[in-house]
Each structure stands twice: as structure tokens, then as C-alpha cells.
Amino acid sequence: MxxxxxxxxxxxxxxxxxxxxxxxxxxxxxxxxxxxxxxxxxxxxxxxxxxxxxxxxxxxxxxxxxxxxxxxxxxxxxxxxxxxxxxxxxxxxxxxxxxxxxxxxxxxxxxxxLPFLVSEYTDFYAGRHHAENVGTMFRGKENALPPNWLSIPIGYNGRASSVVVSGTPVRRPWGQVKGPDDDLPRFAPSARFDIELELGAVVGLPSEGPVTVAEADRMIFGYVLLNDWSARDIQAWEYQPLGPFQAKATATTISAWIVTRAALEPFRVTTPDRTRPLLPYLTEPGPMLYDIDLAVTLAPEGKTPTTIARTNYREMYYSAAQQLAHHTTSGCPMNTGDLLGSGTISGPTKESRGSLLELSWGGKEPVSLETGGTRSFIEDGDTLTLTGHAQGDGYRIGFGRCEGQLLPALKDPFARS
Amino acid sequence: MxxxxxxxxxxxxxxxxxxxxxxxxxxxxxxxxxxxxxxxxxxxxxxxxxxxxxxxxxxxxxxxxxxxxxxxxxxxxxxxxxxxxxxxxxxxxxxxxxxxxxxxxxxxxxxxxLPFLVSEYTDFYAGRHHAENVGTMFRGKENALPPNWLSIPIGYNGRASSVVVSGTPVRRPWGQVKGPDDDLPRFAPSARFDIELELGAVVGLPSEGPVTVAEADRMIFGYVLLNDWSARDIQAWEYQPLGPFQAKATATTISAWIVTRAALEPFRVTTPDRTRPLLPYLTEPGPMLYDIDLAVTLAPEGKTPTTIARTNYREMYYSAAQQLAHHTTSGCPMNTGDLLGSGTISGPTKESRGSLLELSWGGKEPVSLETGGTRSFIEDGDTLTLTGHAQGDGYRIGFGRCEGQLLPALKDPFARS
The missing domain is CATH 2.30.30.230 (Fumarylacetoacetase, N-terminal domain)
Structure with missing residues (x-):
């Protein structure tokens, strides 16, 4: 092409x-x-x-x-x-x-x-490098991947009301946080606010019962860039045993343009070799990922941006079609306008990690900015921008920007203006 | 009154x-x-x-x-x-x-x-007896309550598309299951399909930022009975680390009538004494629970029902108003039509447990039916019915029925009719 x-x-x-x-x-x-x-x-x-x-x-x-x-x-x-x-x-x-x-x-x-009414929003955890990085930080290298990870495209239901279009400012949230040495939690602004670089699949057609991966692929209308803003300190305290909740509910930014599945057809690539065989219902009838270069920049207020990460959507272990097929196994009805986040897209190298949590290794190795200073997590006034494109022969399929500036936390979150 | x-x-x-x-x-x-x-x-x-x-x-x-x-x-x-x-x-x-x-x-x-369009659905885990029962079964008596349980009304986002009105049959789902002695998971019909007896709070008014418990209470339009159908075997394999997903997505049955908050006013009761002080944002300005008697019956196909559980909504540790206030802490926008499941309402006695998982203690102590036979989990053809009422002086505030019959699993879930 x-x-x-x-x-x-x-x-x-x-x-x-x-x-x-x-x-x-x-x-x-x-x-x-x-x-x-x-x-x-x-x-x-x-x-x-x-x-x-x-x-x-x-x-x-x-x-x-x-x-x-x-x-x-x-x-x-x-x-x-x-x-x-x-x-x-x-x-x-x-x-x-x-x-x-x-x-x-x-x-x-x-x-x-927003290009579409978001019916419901599901976020997955389907990037192997991301899961291994985060798992190593929290559970050690030997237990990095949960036992089910190589069998299930793990996902959780997110909050559709949190989805905003690129350019919408994001307010640093308050929440329950508890340090490892604290006896009791405090209610405070998040001090470890982060991004997650993802691709979002837009479900175009509904389903009533379980669907195959091939059927799921046909249900997908297109893709957007997606930033799953994450409060790591709120998440660490709340997520056991039922998963992330308020840590992920402040905002989810998507790019303004839905790139159609048709436009991405020439860029299909296969998922990686399987460490463990997948169950037949997750078998792919053909290449279901796409070769899409992705980047993240961080610009402190009034300064020029530094590229802090470069990666590619082909690094995913599970495709959106596999995720959608899995989503329907229980009979869960899927609807037009459902949004599926891919999970954080990290690559194998340090520079290809899709979150500050990974880039700064939990804050131990802060990221240097070209304009001076470093970042372990996002600071007030920072603008985070995701971009991505598939490279064709003499042309590109671009996604536009998925961007948001972090505003400082409210002084009193319960004060009414 | x-x-x-x-x-x-x-x-x-x-x-x-x-x-x-x-x-x-x-x-x-x-x-x-x-x-x-x-x-x-x-x-x-x-x-x-x-x-x-x-x-x-x-x-x-x-x-x-x-x-x-x-x-x-x-x-x-x-x-x-x-x-x-x-x-x-x-x-x-x-x-x-x-x-x-x-x-x-x-x-x-x-x-x-369905009495309202369900915008989004959140399910909580806010009954102490239930959390202790389930925790004891899975982690032992000493570690029954997760460390955050006494500080946070723990919740996870459910699937709004799964909500159906009382009377709708429910199809036994397929899913990934793995027995403790299996090396690999299988894709099979759930063999441990269960109910959860809950009350659902219907959010009437939206919010844009964090709200207090008093404000949250005013946002609640009314309450319904809610059965959070749960596939325990699917849940056991999928839920770590991001929480329940397909195990809870087959169906969520609600009663057909929204009992208004106004009708329940005379029946307000306080939450139990606090083992650990709550953070100020969760402090209740007055009694926020209700004295509502609840019961569950199970009727095998063609037979009369046996009452398998009797409990009361006042057994909850957190109220719906507290749950809703917590839900907004991150700035998560709440909308008209959001549905909040209370979490399973179990009481302190064996007969007051709100799920078969607890009633049969994970299948070890099957429940006897008056019409003969026993149940560890739901069998094909069984009809499960939740009822509830607040008892006034010479009158009752009833909820109607929250009922569903379990249909057998499809032979081939991917066959198209």
C-alpha cells in the first residue's frame, strides 16, 4: 500500500x-x-x-x-x-x-x-513487559507474572464516566493512602500520580453471547490512544482483594480521532510466541496486533517537552480481539460504544516503558528531563502527551494527540464553589 | 408512623x-x-x-x-x-x-x-460477616479481613449491561476454570454458580467532585433488591490481581420496583460500632442503614421453595451513602442511573448467610431442601428468589421479588442460532 x-x-x-x-x-x-x-x-x-x-x-x-x-x-x-x-x-x-x-x-x-458515547469501559493488563516490570517491583522477579496471566487476558471494569477527550485538564485527586510504615491511612492528595500509555479499542457492534476472536475482530470499529491516569499510592492501598477502583477513576484521556480498523489493515502483525498454549477460544485466526509506533512526552509548565518513552503496540501479548472475545465468555453483553483499554504498552528496554512507575522504577531512578530536573511521578502543571502512528510506504496513519495537563489538587475537595 | x-x-x-x-x-x-x-x-x-x-x-x-x-x-x-x-x-x-x-x-x-437505565454499576464488599466468612475460607481466620477492609468500603466496577429485571432467566455461563490440582485451566460451564443477596442503591443525582456522606445520601433516589450472580470457580482463577471480571458479568438481577428513600425514612438505623476509627470523610451525620428483613428461597424445578437464608440490611458495616461518598473521592463523576450493590448481606449466624458459598461453607456442608435433596451451589432449573421488607406499625414497606431461574449452559457457546 x-x-x-x-x-x-x-x-x-x-x-x-x-x-x-x-x-x-x-x-x-x-x-x-x-x-x-x-x-x-x-x-x-x-x-x-x-x-x-x-x-x-x-x-x-x-x-x-x-x-x-x-x-x-x-x-x-x-x-x-x-x-x-x-x-x-x-x-x-x-x-x-x-x-x-x-x-x-x-x-x-x-x-x-469525545468522538463517541462511551457505554462501558474495560481496562486490560495484557502487556507482558509491563506486567513483569510491575510484578517484579511488587512481588519479586520469581512471582512477577500472576499464575493466570499466560492463560487469561486479565481485565477489570473501569469507569466510563471518567473518559475525557484529549486536551481536557486533569485534577490531581485526593484519596486514601497509607505508607508502608504508617499504622493508619490518611486522606490526602495523591503523591504518586502517573500515566499509562495504552491503545483503546472502540466496540462498534454489540454481542449477546460468547463470540470467537474472528467475530470479535469484526465488532471493533477502530482504535484511539488512551492514557489511563493512575494514582499509584491510592491503588497500592485499595486494590486488594477486588482490584483498582478510585486509583483509576479520576480521568481516562482518549485521543479525539477514531482511527478505523480499515485504515490499520496493512499494519497487522502477529502476537508473540506463546509461553503456554492458549485455550482454543482465544486462538487467533490471523494477525490481530498492529505495528504502531508510540511515544510519550512530558512538558513541565511553560517548558518544552521531553520524550520519556518510545514503544510499539506490537509488544502486546493479547490483542483487542482476544480481549473482546474473552470479555464475552460469560455471556456478558457487549454494546456499541464500549471502550477496551489494551493495558500499558511497555517494550523490553528501559526507554520503552509506558508508565512513570516503570520508567523511574517506583521512584528509585528518576527520569531526567531535557529542560532540567527529573521526574519520578507527575508534578503539578506537567503536560503529558501520547502520540502514535503506523508507518506505511511514503505515508503514515497517525492518531493525533492524547494530551492532558495535571492541575494541582483542590485545597478542600468538599468545598462547593 | x-x-x-x-x-x-x-x-x-x-x-x-x-x-x-x-x-x-x-x-x-x-x-x-x-x-x-x-x-x-x-x-x-x-x-x-x-x-x-x-x-x-x-x-x-x-x-x-x-x-x-x-x-x-x-x-x-x-x-x-x-x-x-x-x-x-x-x-x-x-x-x-x-x-x-x-x-x-x-x-x-x-x-x-427494568425501572431505570443503568448508567454504570458498582458492587461493594461492605458486609463484615460475609467478608469474614469468605476470608476465613480462602485465607484462614487470622487473615480473614484484608488490611484495608476496616478503613475503605471496598468496591469494584461491575458491568451495567449485565443488569436484568426480576423474572429474567439466567443462563449458566462458560468460563476459564482451573481446579487446585490441575496444571492448566479448562474452558467449561461453571460448576459453582451462586447467588449474592444484596441491596442496590439507585443514584438519582449526579456529582462532579467529591461529596460528603450527607450529600451522598441526598443523591440516592431509592433501593432495589439485587442478586449478584457469581461463578465461584471462574472467580477463583481470574480474580488475582485485578478483581472479579467474567465471574460477575453473566447477570445481575434487580427487583422491578424502586423503593424510594422517602418510604424507608422511618426505618433508619445506625451502622455497627467501628473497630477502627473511620477517616472524617466517611463520618455519618446520622443513621444511614435501614432495618430491612431479607430472605432467600430456592425452588428446584417444579418444586416448592425452601427458605435458605434470612438476614437484615442493618448487618452492613458501611452504608450506601458512605459507599457513594467514597466513590467520588477521586473526582469520579457519578451519574443519574448509577447502581451501587451493597455487597453480600450476611448476618452472624449460619442461617443468615447471603450466599450458597457461605451457607454450604464452600460445598463442605450442603444445604438441605424441604422438598428433598441438598445444594452446595445452584443446579440447573433452580429458581432463586430474594424478598425483603421493612416492618412498620401495622404496615410493611416491601420490595417485591428479585427472582431468576438458572437455565442449563449452552452445549456449544459459540454456535449461532
Whole structure:
């Protein structure tokens, strides 16, 4: 696959994020307008709600883009997703009549919103390097991986109400914390607030009973970058025996653009060799991961960013399709708009770790910033930014930014303004 | 408080579940009609959607009962809830003109539906007897309570899509299970399928930041009975380190009627003495539990039920208001329609345990049924029924039934019909 040329010149730059090959979907507004659906192309957004209204480009007979979220469109299923995408690509391809030109808005002038209504949010723990790093820190090298880890894509239900779009500031949370030498817990602002670099899979089609990995893959509409903000000190005290709860509930930032599964097709790669054979229901019918380069930067307030981690989604042990198949085994109904976090994506090297907990090894080896100073965990005013792209032949499939600035904790969390 | 008499005679029976003092809210349909909002009164349902349509009884200027769920009404807040309830009580009180009479439907002719759209579902672990029983079985008497248990109302996020209304059959799930002597897990139907007797708190008002226990209490619209169906064998293998996941995702049954907080006011009781002082944010401004008698029956297919447990909601260590306050500490946004499971409500005696796991002590002491046979866990065809009521002076505040029959596992869970 090579670059598909568009009559929108900015879409043809070889290092651009949004060529015609990509066409991710989002929800945007401009000054004085209501949020509506759009697609990113070069440095522009094509107003897809308007194209539907005008009858220039429709997905089906009834409108589905007359709402500020992609859920209604997602419900139509993969055949419609593919047919719509093909028509949109034709409309924007080099040589086509520029009928869509009046419906272009510069990305620079747009405010982005959550691209879909998040039905429920599940977060997994499916990166082996991450699980081994964290396990080694907490339980020692011999017991790093829990006994079930090589058999189950371990996950827990997160909080859908915590999901915010890139650019939303995040407030340092209060919570119950207890140091190893304390007799009793205290209620205090988290002092070990962290990121987790993840990819989020957006479930497009619902299910009613257990599904195979192949069926699960077809249910996935697309992917976003996801930062699972984590209060490590709250988590350490609360998580036994029922898992993380308030430590993960402050915010979960996702990138504004859903990169479709179709756009990622050329970048499929297989999961790693299996240390322990998987049960048949988790067998993959083909490559289910994607070769996506990922990076994290940290910028102290008013300073330039330092890249603190570089990794790749292919480092995962379980794919989103496997996670989704496992999620349905009990008969758990999955719905359009469900969001599945991959789990932290760490690579095998120190520089490829997807959280500050791992990068600073629990605070023992602080990370140096290019602008001076070090970080064990996030400090007030820091802006954390996740980026990612799949590299094609002369083009890229980019995800945009997944970014948030940490605001200081409230002085009195119960004071009402 | 004594019985408030109604012109609907069946509402005046001293052992009835739905006197005028109660007036729980639900969603019902009758043959050939669409689901709509109603209130239970004696053996009848008053069609509250119709009363709103006709202008006989309205909550506010705009309609909120023209939808088959109570969420829009709940968003109006406690002042409106109370004012509406007072007007409804007046309308049905003995001596009032019977203008509501044409809008009465026998409960026996109604099909019940979920009374509200479940936004997100959280399940707690806040009953001390249950935590001690389960902890003793799994970790020994000395380590029964986790270190954080006396400081935190421990909870985990459940799956809102699993919530079904009383009467919905439940299908025995498949899942990954591994016996203590097995080298590898198997994918098989759960052999240790169980109930958990709980009360569910329905969040009526949203929150944006941390709230106090008093504020949390005002946010609660009402309570339902809740059965947190649990696959113990799936749970045992999956739950470390991130908590229960597929073991709890098959189904969560709730009773069809939301008993309002207002109806339960006369039955408030305090939580037990604290073994360890609570942090100030969990301090209760007054009694936050309720004196509600609870029972569980088990009926094998075609046989009469045996009562297998009797307990009381006052046995809880943490109240729903405390749980909700804790839920918001991190800044986690709570929404109208969120459902909070209390955790299993076990009492101090063997007969007051709220799960078969406890009643049969992990299968070692099977429970005898009056119709013959024993149960360690649920068998195919068994119907489990939760009931509950608060006992007033000559009247009861009943919850109706929270019931489900267990269907056998599918032979091939991936076969498509």
C-alpha cells in the first residue's frame, strides 16, 4: 500500500498524520457552532454531518451523523463502515470534483469533543513487559507474572464516566493512602500520580453471547490512544482483594480521532510466541496486533517537552480481539460504544516503558528531563502527551494527540464553589 | 408512623408489600401496550405516565414520565421527588376523589421491565460477616479481613449491561476454570454458580467532585433488591490481581420496583460500632442503614421453595451513602442511573448467610431442601428468589421479588442460532 493522493494538498505530506489512507472520525465544533461529526484529512476536517444533510455522502437511508457522536453510525456494521469509507475516499481523491471543498474546516480552528458515547469501559493488563516490570517491583522477579496471566487476558471494569477527550485538564485527586510504615491511612492528595500509555479499542457492534476472536475482530470499529491516569499510592492501598477502583477513576484521556480498523489493515502483525498454549477460544485466526509506533512526552509548565518513552503496540501479548472475545465468555453483553483499554504498552528496554512507575522504577531512578530536573511521578502543571502512528510506504496513519495537563489538587475537595 | 389508608382496599392489608406508605416506582406494560412508568399500590399499578399525560399528576412543567424509565424524573432532585410523592399519596389516600381509578392496572396482568437505565454499576464488599466468612475460607481466620477492609468500603466496577429485571432467566455461563490440582485451566460451564443477596442503591443525582456522606445520601433516589450472580470457580482463577471480571458479568438481577428513600425514612438505623476509627470523610451525620428483613428461597424445578437464608440490611458495616461518598473521592463523576450493590448481606449466624458459598461453607456442608435433596451451589432449573421488607406499625414497606431461574449452559457457546 502506498500513499493515496488527495486534492487536499496537506494530506499528501509523507509525514502527515491524516492522509487519505487514514480518514479517522471525530466530533468537532467551531466558534458558535454545535458539535458535529467530521473526518480528518491533512490539516482539515471534512464536515460529514453537513455532507449527510446535503445528501452528498450518506451511510444509509436514515441520517446517522445528525448527532454529535459516532455511535449511530457504528451500529450499522462493517459492511456499511467499509462502503461509506470507500465513498468518502473517492470524494476526496486527487482528480475528483471538489464538491466537498465548501465543507472543509481547518483543524486549527476546531474544538474537539469525545468522538463517541462511551457505554462501558474495560481496562486490560495484557502487556507482558509491563506486567513483569510491575510484578517484579511488587512481588519479586520469581512471582512477577500472576499464575493466570499466560492463560487469561486479565481485565477489570473501569469507569466510563471518567473518559475525557484529549486536551481536557486533569485534577490531581485526593484519596486514601497509607505508607508502608504508617499504622493508619490518611486522606490526602495523591503523591504518586502517573500515566499509562495504552491503545483503546472502540466496540462498534454489540454481542449477546460468547463470540470467537474472528467475530470479535469484526465488532471493533477502530482504535484511539488512551492514557489511563493512575494514582499509584491510592491503588497500592485499595486494590486488594477486588482490584483498582478510585486509583483509576479520576480521568481516562482518549485521543479525539477514531482511527478505523480499515485504515490499520496493512499494519497487522502477529502476537508473540506463546509461553503456554492458549485455550482454543482465544486462538487467533490471523494477525490481530498492529505495528504502531508510540511515544510519550512530558512538558513541565511553560517548558518544552521531553520524550520519556518510545514503544510499539506490537509488544502486546493479547490483542483487542482476544480481549473482546474473552470479555464475552460469560455471556456478558457487549454494546456499541464500549471502550477496551489494551493495558500499558511497555517494550523490553528501559526507554520503552509506558508508565512513570516503570520508567523511574517506583521512584528509585528518576527520569531526567531535557529542560532540567527529573521526574519520578507527575508534578503539578506537567503536560503529558501520547502520540502514535503506523508507518506505511511514503505515508503514515497517525492518531493525533492524547494530551492532558495535571492541575494541582483542590485545597478542600468538599468545598462547593 | 402507622398505616396510611388508601381507597384502594388491597393497599390496607397489614402484611401487604405496597401500602400507601410505600409507593415504589417501576416500569410496566400490559398485553399490546408499550412499557410505561407506574407506581405499585396494593395489588394494583397506577399508570403514572397516563396521569402525567392527562395533567392529573405532574412532576414539573415538562413531561418526564413519557419514557419507559425513571431517569428523567430522578434528574429533577429530592425536592421534586418529595413534592411528587406527597401529591401522589394525597391522590390515593382514603377519602380522596377516585380520579385515578381509571388508571389502575392489576399487577397480576402486568409485565415488568427494568425501572431505570443503568448508567454504570458498582458492587461493594461492605458486609463484615460475609467478608469474614469468605476470608476465613480462602485465607484462614487470622487473615480473614484484608488490611484495608476496616478503613475503605471496598468496591469494584461491575458491568451495567449485565443488569436484568426480576423474572429474567439466567443462563449458566462458560468460563476459564482451573481446579487446585490441575496444571492448566479448562474452558467449561461453571460448576459453582451462586447467588449474592444484596441491596442496590439507585443514584438519582449526579456529582462532579467529591461529596460528603450527607450529600451522598441526598443523591440516592431509592433501593432495589439485587442478586449478584457469581461463578465461584471462574472467580477463583481470574480474580488475582485485578478483581472479579467474567465471574460477575453473566447477570445481575434487580427487583422491578424502586423503593424510594422517602418510604424507608422511618426505618433508619445506625451502622455497627467501628473497630477502627473511620477517616472524617466517611463520618455519618446520622443513621444511614435501614432495618430491612431479607430472605432467600430456592425452588428446584417444579418444586416448592425452601427458605435458605434470612438476614437484615442493618448487618452492613458501611452504608450506601458512605459507599457513594467514597466513590467520588477521586473526582469520579457519578451519574443519574448509577447502581451501587451493597455487597453480600450476611448476618452472624449460619442461617443468615447471603450466599450458597457461605451457607454450604464452600460445598463442605450442603444445604438441605424441604422438598428433598441438598445444594452446595445452584443446579440447573433452580429458581432463586430474594424478598425483603421493612416492618412498620401495622404496615410493611416491601420490595417485591428479585427472582431468576438458572437455565442449563449452552452445549456449544459459540454456535449461532
Amino acid at each position: 502506498t500513499l493515496m493522493k488527495s486534492w487536499i494538498e496537506s494530506a499528501n505530506a509523507p509525514d502527515g498524520e491524516f492522509p487519505l489512507n487514514n480518514l479517522p472520525y471525530g466530533v468537532f465544533s467551531t466558534e458558535g457552532t454545535e458539535p458535529r461529526c467530521g473526518g480528518a484529512i491533512g490539516d482539515m476536517i471534512v464536515d460529514l454531518t453537513a455532507l449527510e444533510e446535503e445528501g452528498i455522502l450518506t451511510a444509509t437511508d436514515d441520517p446517522v451523523l445528525d448527532v454529535p457522536f459516532w455511535n449511530d453510525f457504528m451500529e450499522l456494521g462493517p459492511e456499511v463502515w467499509d462502503a461509506y469509507r470507500a465513498k468518502l475516499q473517492t470524494l476526496l481523491a486527487d482528480g475528483t470534483d471538489r464538491v466537498a471543498e465548501p465543507y472543509l474546516v481547518p483543524i486549527a480552528e476546531a474544538q474537539m469533543h | 402507622t398505616l396510611m389508608k388508601s381507597w384502594i382496599e388491597s393497599a390496607n392489608a397489614p402484611d401487604g408489600e405496597f401500602p400507601l406508605n410505600n409507593l415504589p416506582y417501576g416500569v410496566f406494560s400490559t398485553e399490546g401496550t408499550e412499557p410505561r412508568c407506574g407506581g405499585a399500590i396494593g395489588d394494583m399499578i397506577v399508570d403514572l405516565t397516563a396521569l402525567e399525560e392527562e395533567g392529573i399528576l405532574t412532576a414539573t412543567d415538562d413531561p418526564v414520565l413519557d419514557v419507559p424509565f425513571w431517569n428523567d424524573f430522578m434528574e429533577l432532585g429530592p425536592e421534586v421527588w418529595d413534592a411528587y410523592r406527597a401529591k401522589l399519596q394525597t391522590l390515593l389516600a382514603d377519602g380522596t376523589d377516585r380520579v385515578a381509578e381509571p388508571y389502575l392496572v392489576p399487577i397480576a396482568e402486568a409485565q415488568m421491565h
